Amino acid sequence: xxxxxxxxxxxxxxxxxxxxxxxxxxxxxxxxxVTMQGALYVKTREKGLMKMEGDTLSPVxxxxxxxxxxxxxxxxxxxxxxxxxxxxxxxxxxEGVKPFPTxxxxxxxxxxxxxxxxxxxxxxxxxxxxxxxxxxxxxGSLDRxxxxxxxxxxxxxxxxxxxxxxxxxxxxxMGVTYVNPGLTRLDASLGLxxxxxxxxxxxxxxxxxSTKGLFRMRTSAGQxxxxxPIPGIDTAVTALLPLGDQILAATD
Numbered sequence: 001x002x003x004x005x006x007x008x009x010x011x012x013x014x015x016x017x018x019x020x021x022x023x024x025x026x027x028x029x030x031x032x033x034v035t036m037q038g039a040l041y042v043k044t045r046e047k048g049l050m051k052m053e054g055d056t057l058s059p060v061x062x063x064x065x066x067x068x069x070x071x072x073x074x075x076x077x078x079x080x081x082x083x084x085x086x087x088x089x090x091x092x093x094x095e096g097v098k099p100f101p102t103x104x105x106x107x108x109x110x111x112x113x114x115x116x117x118x119x120x121x122x123x124x125x126x127x128x129x130x131x132x133x134x135x136x137x138x139x140g141s142l143d144r145x146x147x148x149x150x151x152x153x154x155x156x157x158x159x160x161x162x163x164x165x166x167x168x169x170x171x172x173x174m175g176v177t178y179v180n181p182g183l184t185r186l187d188a189s190l191g192l193x194x195x196x197x198x199x200x201x202x203x204x205x206x207x208x209x210s211t212k213g214l215f216r217m218r219t220s221a222g223q224x225x226x227x228x229p230i231p232g233i234d235t236a237v238t239a240l241l242p243l244g245d246q247i248l249a250a251t252d
Contacts, residue, residue: 012042024057031066034074036081036092043071049083049097061096075118084116084126089140102140107131117160117168125168125181127157133170135181145224146179149189153177191215191227197238203245209237214249 012024012033031043040052041060049063049071066085073084080093082100087109089100102108104126111131118124122138132147132155148155154172161169170177186192186208194212201207206217207230214230214237239250 022055032071032073034071034083036074036076036083037079038076041074041081060092063097065090065097072113073115075116077118077122082116082118082124084113086112086114088113089116089124089126100140102136103142104134104136104145107134107145111155115157115159117162119162119181123181125160127160127170129156131155133157133160133179147224150224151177151185152179186217186225186227190225191229193227193229194236197236198240200240200242200247202242202247207240207247207249209240209249211236213237214240214247 010030011026012030014022014024016022026044028045031045033040033042035041042050042052042057043066044050044057045067047059047064048066049060050057051060052058069085071083072086074092075082077091078093080091083090083092083097088105089102090097091100108126108128112129113126114129115127116124123143124136124138126134126136128134132145132150132152134145135143137143146152152170152172153176154174156173157170158173159171161171163169166180168179168181170179192208192210192215194210196208196210198209199206208215208217208227212229213235214233215227216230217225217227219225233249233251236252237249238252241248241250
């Protein structure tokens with residue numbers, strides 16, 4: 001059992017099997033302690049990221065980037081790890097620490113990445129202080145963004161937990177939200193008006209026909225998708241037929 005703190009006066013403790021305590025004192029202070037692949041890592045102001053090897057804290061190759069950069073969370077991923085900072089991610093592998101660029105880096109910088117969870121299939125849930133949860137594919141491409149506008153109780157996410165049924169629990173200042181990451185709600189808050197009658201995809205674009213006309217979904221990296229009306233169709237759309245990159249709409 002490990003216990004640490006970020007105050008100058010708080011060392012790192014390890015509770016041994018015989019009930020005794022082993023203590024490591026920082027030169028100035030310890031940052032957040034995290035575990036990846038069963039090993040303990042801790043940030044220090046002098047050397048950046050350190051790994052506990054036996055009873056010794058050893059510098060991690062490339063870990064000096066964290067001398068002036070906070071570590072907010074970390075998780076095992078593949079054979080290494082994924083490390084979160086307020087402005088984005090880093091990967092840890094056998095060669096050391098390296099940046100892990102994603103399609104949401106600008107969003108993280110603006111909304112402060114705070115916590116994370118890596119799912120068994122490699123998808124990444126990234127909780128922020130101001131912008132809800134960002135879901136990323138394992139290569140860093142954007143899946144979607146969930147915020148209060150999507151139904152979350154809060155845009156500040158302090159912890160993410162996955163239960164045995166695959167559901168995801170998000171902790172925030174205003175309570176706890178349960179979400180199913182496999183489902184996305186697309187409604188009037190995203191610009192989709194009227195009662196939806198049909199949907200189809202053509203040319204990589206999702207179209208929705210409703211009692212208010214035909215709508216096209218637009219996506220932008222780090223942002224929620226939005227629907228925009230197709231000019232010229234202001235009556236109910238009852239069916240859609242993809243024709244290559246085009247869409248054929250049946251109206252009343």
